[in-house]
Amino acid sequence: MRPLFILPAIDPCFQKGDDFLTQINLNKLTKTVAGEPLFTIDQLTAHTGERIGIIGANGTGKTTLAHIIAGTDTDFTGQRTVTAPVTLVPQIAPTNGRSGGQSMLDRVRRALAQRPEILILDEPSANLDDDHQQWLIGQLQHFKGLLIMISHDRELLTAVATQIWSLADHTYTQYNGNFEDFVTLRDQQRQNDRDRYQNEQRERRTLKQAIQARHEKADRIRKGSRSMSEAERANSKSTREQNAAKMERGARALKDRMNRQTVAVKPHETSALKLVATDLPRVTGKYLITITDLHLQRGKHDLLDHVQLRVKPGERVALAGPNGSGKSTLIEAILSHQDGTRLAPSARVGYFHQDMTELPHDQTVWQVISRASALDDNRTRQIMGAFGLKAIFYDRLIGELSGGEQVKVQLLTILVSASNLLILDEPTNYLDLPALQALEDFLVGYPGTVLFVAHDQTFRQKVATRVLELTDQRLIDPDKTAKSTPATDLPRLQFEYDQLMMAPDLDTKRLQEIRKQIAALKK
Template sequence: MRIMHALNIKYTIGDRTLLNMDQFSIHSGDRIGMIGKNGEGKSLLLEYLLGQTDDEPTVEWYGSVGYFKQLNTDIDDKEWHHLSGGEITMSKLDEIFQQNNDLLLLDEPTNNLDWQHIEELEKRLNNFKGAVLIVSHDRTLLDQVCSRIWELENGKITSYKGNFSDFEQAKLRKVEQQYAEHDKYVKEKKRLIERMRQKEQQAQGMRKPPARMSSSEWQLHKNKAAGKQKKVERVSKVIEDRIERLEKVDKPFEWDDIKMDYTLATPIHKKQVLTAKKIQKSVNGHLLFQADSLKLRTGSKTALIGANGSGKTTLIKQLLTLGDNIELTKQANIGLFEQELAHLPEDKTILQYVQENSPLPQHVVRIILGRLRFFEEDVHKRIGVLSGGERVKTALARLLTGDYNVLVLDEPTNHLDLEAISALEKLIQDYPGTVLFVSHDRRFVNETADHLWILENHTITSFNGNLTAWQTSLEQPREVDEETYDLMALENKLTEIISRLSLPDQKDDVQKLEHEYQDTLNKIQKLRKQ
């Protein structure tokens, strides 16, 4: 059953056409994820359908609709002023789900949410009986919830059946098909050029008399040869026309496949970049977090994960300010990316700003900018005209190309579109230095991190492995080594001795029990120190 049908979707700003589609529909049971680069008009399309733009849309609705508008963090409404971004998002989503609409239009509903709340939203969407159209950069959510992907590009929608992973596979098949068609084009062009060259040589040979032919014989043969020559030249011209009519197929250009000499100017030779012992932080008398020991291994890609408000950003700031219990190797040169971007020089170009303090040659800087989707003349844009996502990419490019060997990134994927997030993943994988980062993007963490710091229940624990490995470990029964078994056995024995000492039997030798108590206690303390 159709819930919404739109016709003649057109929207222009100045000389730029942002939306240009003949028609599309949404049906009952649809689970659609809409994706596209920043600035393509995804939010605009939702507003257009709902009649919230200057243009009057031609839209037929066959049911009720609920709309979640992308959250603006600059909230002036007193009703929401005391709440965090995550709390506001959850409250607004609660209101929408309670309305029991036939269709939900959700614009970036996971912004400001931590993993627990994103997973809660996934469950609610999967249990929702109506249709859903979600604009999102969260690839895991698009995989868990969606059965169709709409890609908005150049004002038009291309529909792909399946979830986001299916979409990626379909795009990959398109690239592979283009490679095959390019190879076919190159081979056919080469074959025709070779055939034309042979015909040209044949025609040239007809202009010269054979070696054993006399001049008088050549004069008699000349007219006959001229006719044959013209025929060969006509064939050659036909081949030339065929070459010109060949439909050119360009080879797919993949910046991510470009290899480069990506080395650190100042490598770190110590095993650990940073070590911290007995650290803790309290706010207003309440414990925020504590940890007996933290180690940031040289060359590792470590993700700090935890719920909103658990203290991830606070922990990073505490580690960077150092202190008596925190040791940072003197070889470390830290590049910091914060959620709130520092003021960037408005008048400089992207290339000028990124390259000015970089030890890398310009061609490597250009490659890294290209991999972040700053192509050709894009690098000469002034920073003052850049979008929020482009500013984030510029700041990240400066860090990735700078004279740093340790990068600390606090929510680097905020404001980035899916293409840019994927590009950043590959750059961090290739980065030869150490990276410590905070992110709520589950797939980004899984693709880049080889080590985790988990901030949970006011405690920080470490895990050597990626997100999938950690989640798998939580589902498996915990393995207990022999040392742990010994400790458990001694603790059980100690409890039994204390019980017997509290209410000794007539047969008990109290002095012997006290000696046994002390001996058991010493063993426990010795094991705990190991």
């Protein structure tokens, strides 16, 4: 069956003058790859002024849908109606020597300058620093046309999207609201599914117990009471058999009722990703990373000066700062043992930076990950599954994977390795939302030490125990800066405490607060 394209002129709802035009209508659409359905769409619609976020696991067809909407992929069945020209900004494009973030910004700026009626952005916030992410959010919030974003950036989706198209189990579903609204609804649906499953299981157990009880009672009736004489047993045999048969019929009726029940599918529960200290090489010494008065340059350009840094075992330290401020260069200086940097002798480093060319494309996923893993096969598979690489991926060649799936493989080879210090440079780029959650859970429970760069602010907030900012050629610890207390605070608090003690109405709650503050300052 050939794809059906409907011209806008035949549908009156597309006439000019309407304030709310239907610009995209996808109906009964199926995309097939290698004879297998990649995804199906019952119906998706989009209107002028809407901002749609497309979410789903890596490799499931989000970018393919973008190309179908843009008209560059016509190999599908079903109906596609698009009423205006589409501008598509792809996820990956030539960078011409510029960083990935700079290249994406240039392409987004050029696209916005064209004032397109329909704009599709594929991972527009990847590699952008905090300031440029905020710039992007502001620009997209004020975009007047129809906007479609393929993204795993939770902050972007929450701030910009007015609708979510979620791809799960090969099917697209449309949700109104932003990403937070989607998560709330999804979590409620999952809880409802769990409740329904648990209620059905309780009812089935009750029915099984009732069925068993009737069978046992039927057996007792047939046998008769031990106190019966042989004559009584013979005379009551017919009656006892009738009563036992009645019990058996009751048991069969209950069993039929149980079999007629619609059995809810058990909701999938992801196992906790938990390593213990004994899984990792032993750490000795007070600090794993020590940097003293380090000066960093890129070519003739000064990046950082007088860098001082010490990272204790068990810390999860994030490096934040604008693009080009020196985050990756600082990591490279640590790894190359540049003068002024020191790694503890017991440090065993697992280093992640996105370079899929390092992966052997002619080997399978399981060959690559199992060879790198220091864990047993079952735990390795458990962690792979949490990141979305389930059993169907084990025998797939690396070269057959999508870019996001290759990122997962490369990241997993580091996470499951025999390392006690993970250095991760932008591990969140191009990971889907389930994998992002899995990575958060893994790192929060990781018993080793982590130094990482991530522009995903939500990820940083959830994972980091300390965030260091690179700004104005300095490495700053905002927590330490913020905790410094002016010398005048202690006398002021003591004076306020004395005044409250002499007041006619005693404010005990405020007194307790001040006493705690005074005690903290005297430490």
